[in-house]
Structure formats: C-alpha cells, structure tokens
Amino acid sequence: MIKTENSHNSRRNFLKRCFYSLLFFNFSTIPNIVGYKITKDKDSKNFIPSYIKLYENGELKRRGERLWARMEACNLCPRECGANRLKGQRGFCNSNANLEISGYHPHFGEEKPLVGYGGSGAIFLTNCSLRCVFCINWEISQEGIGQRADIETFARIMLDIQKIGCHNINIVTPTHYSPHILLAIDKAVPSGLKLPIVYNTCGWERIDVLKELDGVVDIYLPDFKYADPKMAEKYSSGASTYPQLTKIAILEMHRQVGVAIPARDGILYRGLIIRHLVMPNRVAGTKEIMSWIASNLPKDTYVNIMSQYTPVYKAKNYPEIARKITRQEYSEAVEWAKKAGLTRLDIQGYSFLN
Numbered sequence: 001m002i003k004t005e006n007s008h009n010s011r012r013n014f015l016k017r018c019f020y021s022l023l024f025f026n027f028s029t030i031p032n033i034v035g036y037k038i039t040k041d042k043d044s045k046n047f048i049p050s051y052i053k054l055y056e057n058g059e060l061k062r063r064g065e066r067l068w069a070r071m072e073a074c075n076l077c078p079r080e081c082g083a084n085r086l087k088g089q090r091g092f093c094n095s096n097a098n099l100e101i102s103g104y105h106p107h108f109g110e111e112k113p114l115v116g117y118g119g120s121g122a123i124f125l126t127n128c129s130l131r132c133v134f135c136i137n138w139e140i141s142q143e144g145i146g147q148r149a150d151i152e153t154f155a156r157i158m159l160d161i162q163k164i165g166c167h168n169i170n171i172v173t174p175t176h177y178s179p180h181i182l183l184a185i186d187k188a189v190p191s192g193l194k195l196p197i198v199y200n201t202c203g204w205e206r207i208d209v210l211k212e213l214d215g216v217v218d219i220y221l222p223d224f225k226y227a228d229p230k231m232a233e234k235y236s237s238g239a240s241t242y243p244q245l246t247k248i249a250i251l252e253m254h255r256q257v258g259v260a261i262p263a264r265d266g267i268l269y270r271g272l273i274i275r276h277l278v279m280p281n282r283v284a285g286t287k288e289i290m291s292w293i294a295s296n297l298p299k300d301t302y303v304n305i306m307s308q309y310t311p312v313y314k315a316k317n318y319p320e321i322a323r324k325i326t327r328q329e330y331s332e333a334v335e336w337a338k339k340a341g342l343t344r345l346d347i348q349g350y351s352f353l354n
Contacts, residue, residue, distance in 0.1 A: 043263040044167070049196055050215045055189040063212045064182030071097050077129040077175045078204055078245050092237075093129040093176040100126035100146035104157050106166050111304055111346060113260065113268035114168060114198065114219070121166030121195070123157060125173050130202045131237040132225075134279075134315040141173060142313070151180060155187035162195050167267050168219065170198040178209055182216060196269050204242050205249040210256075219260070220253035220272045222246070227285025227292070235283070235321070243285075250274065251296065260302040260344075272297075273346075277306045278333045281320045287336040294340035304346035305333055 054060035070076055071085035083091035090096050106119025114120040124137070126146030139145045149157075158169050174181055185193065196218035203222035224246055226232040232242035253272050260271025274293060278286055286305075293301060307330045309321075316322045330348075337345055 043265040043267060043269070047194070047196070047263075047269045049194060049218055051185055051197065052189060052194070054215050055186055060182060060189075060216065061186045063216070064179050064186060067179035067182060067209065067212055068097075071179065074176075076178055076206070076209055078206055078239070078241055079129055091129075091176065092131075093127045094142075094144060095127045095176050099149050099151070099154060099177055099180045100144070101149045101154070101157070102126050102140045102146040104161060106161075106164065107170065110170065111268075111273055111302075113262040113266065113302075114170065114221075114273075116167045116265070116267045118165035118167050120168055120170045120198065121158075121161030121164075122170045122172055122200075123154075123161070125171065125177050127176060128173050128202070129176050130204055130239055130242075132202075133235050133237075133313060133318065134309070134311065134321060135313055136308075136310060137173075138313040151183050151187055154180060154184035155191070155193075158184060158188045158193055158195075159191055162193060166195070168196045168198045169193075170200055170221075172200045174199055174201055175205060175209075178213065182212070185216065203246040203249060204239060205245070207248055207252050210249060210252045214256050218257065218270045219268060220257055221275065222250055222253060222272075223275045223277065224250065224289050224293070225277060225284060227288035231283055231285065235318070247292065247296070254297055254301070259298050259300055271302065273302045273304060275304045275306055276333075277309055278325050278330055279309050279321060280323055280325050280329065282329075283321055286333045290333075290337040290340045290342060294337075294342050299341050300344045301342065302344045302346065303337060303342055305330075305337060305348070307348045 051060055073082045074085050074091045077093065079092045081092040083089040085091055085095065085097045088096050102124040104123040107122035108115050108119050110120040124140055126140055126144055128141035131142055135141050161169055171181055197216060198219040198221050199213065199217040200221040203224050226242055229240040229243055233240040236242060257270050257272055260268055260273050262268045276286065276289055278284060293303060307325065309325050311322045334347055
C-alpha cells in the first residue's frame with residue numbers, strides 16, 4: 001500500500017508562487033531554479049523516451065502539425081466547439097492558437113514516484129476545456145492567469161526543468177495545447193531533452209487525439225472525476241459525456257503505457273496513474289468508479305484516492321458540495337477500492353479532514 005503526505009498545502013503554495021512570479025517573469029530569459037541537487041542514477045541514465053525515435057524519423061513534427069491544423073475548426077477536446085483558433089478566435093476553453101503558461105517549477109506535492117528526490121517538473125498551462133465549478137486551480141484554468149509564450153520558449157522551459165534535476169516534464173491541463181506540446185518536444189530533443197513526458201489531464205479526452213500522443217507520452221495522469229453523466233453536466237459546464245469518454249480514454253492510455261511500476265530507483269518512467277477526487281455526499285460516484293477500474297484494468301493499476309476536495313471557486317453555490325469531505329466519506333472510498341480488488345492504492349493522510 002502506498003501512502004503519501006497531504007499535498008493540498010504544497011499545491012496551493014506552489015500556485016501562489018507561480019502567480020507572484022508572473023509579475024516579474026520574463027520568458028525571454030528563463031532563469032535557472034537553484035537549490036535542487038541533481039543526483040545521477042542508473043535507471044535515469046538508461047531511460048530513453050520513445051519520442052526520440054519519433055523525432056528522428058520526422059513523425060513527431062508531423063503529428064504536431066496535424067494537431068495544429070485541427071485548431072482551424074477546433075476539435076481537440078470533446079467540446080468540438082469549432083472555433084478558428086488559428087485566426088485568433090477563442091474556443092470554449094478560452095484559448096486561441098497562442099500558448100499561455102502560468103508558471104513552472106519543481107513540484108513536490110505530486111505522487112511519490114513522480115516526485116522522487118528532484119521533484120516533478122510541473123508546467124501549468126493556462127485555461128481548460130472542462131471548467132469545473134470547484135476547480136482548485138480556477139485562477140489559472142478559468143480566470144486565465146498566464147503569459148503568452150512561443151514554441152521555442154516552451155521547449156526551453158522543458159530543457160530548464162531537466163537541467164535543474166526534475167524527474168519528468170509534467171504538463172498540467174494539456175488537452176487544448178496538445179499541438180504546442182508535440183512541437184515543443186520536437187524543438188527540445190536536438191538540445192538533449194530526454195525526460196519522461198507526463199500528460200496531466202482531466203481525463204476527458206478524444207481518442208483520436210490520444211492516438212497522436214502514442215509514443216510521445218510516457219506517463220498518463222488522468223483524473224476520473226464522475227461516474228454519473230448528470231453530475232458531470234452539473235459541475236463541469238455541461239460535460240455530460242465525461243464518464244463515457246473518460247472510460248474510453250483511460251483504456252487507450254493503458255494500452256499505450258501499461259501499469260505504472262516504478263524502477264529500482266523508485267522513480268516512475270512509464271505507466272498510468274489514475275486520480276480520483278472524493279467529493280461530499282458521494283457526488284463523484286466513487287464506488288462505481290473503483291468497480292469499473294477493477295473490472296476493466298489490471299488490479300494493480302495505480303489509483304490515487306484524493307482527499308483534498310475544497311469548496312473553492314463556485315462550489316459554495318451548490319449546497320451538496322459546499323463543504324470538505326469527512327473522514328467517514330474518505331474511509332468508505334478506500335474500502336470500496338479495496339473491496340473491488342484494487343491493490344495499488346495511493347492513500348492520503350487524514351489530518352485535514354473534518
């Protein structure tokens with residue numbers, strides 16, 4: 001059984017640092033982040049990401065260009081809003097073709113196999129296609145805090161993260177910027193990029209887009225938020241297809257990268273980690289989600305049962321989710337996962353539960 005520390009405070013503190021740094025941040029002269037020791041180990045030296053081969057045969061750039069063309073009548077996410085982002089129109093996600101980044105930093109509040117000793121190299125992209133009323137990162141995802149950056153800058157950020165000793169490139173809220181991600185990796189590889197790519201997503205993805213990411217993404221980190229379409233529609237801006245499409249997406253992610261098994265150094269280089277946020281009053285449908293995972297994926301699939309739900313942003317307008325979860329609610333979620341037969345559970349602390 002895997003146990004982790006409470007990551008809520010570290011995540012919020014990290015975001016605050018991102019926001020304040022934007023007041024002074026200049027993407028044209030990306031600074032080194034000091035204070036993190038780079039430790040060499042055998043497993044990291046031996047790891048070769050599969051995107052290297054795609055770069056060498058030109059496929060990585062071709063895929064990025066195919067995804068880029070889809071922004072003309074955007075259908076990169078399940079909204080299929082059809083905005084011509086290439087001509088400056090903003091889609092449902094509130095993005096046009098210009099990449100916007102809110103910040104980047106070694107992140108020590110993620111799952112332990114991602115954090116290791118050097119941190120997970122989180123890059124927070126601005127805006128989001130799901131737009132949940134309770135989003136803990138709402139300042140970034142829905143208020144648009146961020147700064148415009150070109151593909152070359154994005155590539156340099158990835159290289160900077162590698163230089164300071166992070167174990168991976170953790171791209172947070174990537175869906176609407178998938179073309180930019182592939183093209184930035186293509187720019188960064190000639191300069192030595194070799195870290196695993198983490199696709200840190202809400203889970204609501206189009207399978208045809210995921211197939212373009214096959215061989216590019218090393219670690220998939222999807223949420224599985226809801227079992228009930230009505231709950232997804234209510235709390236995530238009408239996304240009633242969320243449960244159905246997220247199931248299809250997770251199966252495709254597993255096909256591509258398999259079970260998440262850390263290497264001998266304790267670091268994860270490839271695999272699927274599913275996150276599930278326990279919500280008040282069983283709104284998320286935790287029992288059904290754990291049952292589905294156990295029935296459709298290997299029992300040792302890595303599942304992080306998250307306890308840090310906080311009624312932020314617009315959540316207080318919905319009485320049934322206007323409070324934190326209780327110890328009992330989290331305990332029953334863990335028991336449901338165990339009874340379903342899941343064996344690789346990331347169980348968080350109880351210190352900040354009611």
